[in-house]
Amino acid sequence: MLEVAKWYFIIGLCCSIYIFIGFLLVRHRIENPISFDESITLAGLTVLFWPLSFVSMVLNRGFIEHLVTEVPFPFSDKSRQEAMDRNQKEMKDSWEKLPLCGQYVCARGLDEANYQYTAATFIFKSSELVELLGNDPLSLNRRDSEEAKITNWLRHRDEQLHYYTLAxxxxxxxxxxxxxxxxxxxxxxxxxECSTSYSATELLNPKDTGTSLTNYKIFHCPNHHLIHKTESIRFIL
Known part of the structure; x- marks a missing residue:
């Protein structure tokens, strides 16, 4: 009996360490992960209840896939609410203290599936971007939409400013x-990776990929380097 208990806690300790290492690996890549204290609590509970964690792991994604698939660390309700409050404050502050908009706007490419930015940078003429967004339904019909706010910001650009404003x-x-x-x-x-700028018409758009529940819109440069990948369709069951 003592031998069984010993191995039970050894396995639980290994699962606990695995979960804690997972937290340390993803906390620098995703916004507002659970707090350090909460991760300690979760790891401690795993020592005692590791069979439940293991079953949940297998049912959700499969054991092997769980090891190789990057996903956000689980949020607690407290952390989620704190993250939402902080995000709302950052959004409000960003619109109150907008950077000066000049002739050009640039934005980082995104790899949404892995919760990180790509190394690529998109560059737009402010005049072309405002024309594009000016005809967008979200910009025309919803004044409170982000598209409408960005359009208004672009319309008040200073053409004498030749630098690139980062979104x-x-x-x-x-x-x-x-x-x-x-x-x-x-x-x-x-x-x-190519040390080259490509026009939008030169970019490659392979067939959308994803899981059975999520599809991603992806773009590569002509040399097949990933430059942008973001969610296009999500099925909610």
Whole structure:
């Protein structure tokens, strides 16, 4: 009996360490993960109740897939609410203290499936981007939409400013604006792996990929380097 208990806690300790290491690996890549204290609590509970954690792991994604698939660390209700409050404050502050908009706007490419930015940079002429967004239904019909706010910001640009204004990270619709711009052949993309800028019309758009529940819109440079990948369709069951 003592031998069984010993191995039970040894396995639980290994699962606990695995979960804690997982937290340490993803906390720098995703916004607002659970707190350090909460991760300690979760790891401690896993020592005692590791069979439940193991079953949950297998049912959700399969044991092997769980080891190789990058997913966000689980949020607690407290952390989720704190993250939402902080995000709302950042959004409000961003619109109250907008950077000056000049002749050009740039934005980082996104790899949404892995919760990180790509190395690529998208560059747009402000005049072309405002024309694109000015005809967008979200910009025309919803004044409170992010598209409408960005359009208004672009319209008040200073053409004498020749520098590139970086789109703020808190602008959640920017990845989708990038897709619209590429589809319309607007702008260009600098790929650091090629050390080359490509026009939107030169970018490759392979068939959308994803899981059974999520599809991703993906773009590569002509040399097949990933420059942008963001969610296009999600099925909610």
């Amino acid at each position: 703020l990270k808190v602008w959640q619709r920017m990845p989708y604006i990038i897709i619209k711009a590429i589809d319309q052949g607007v702008g260009e993309c600098y790929c650091p």
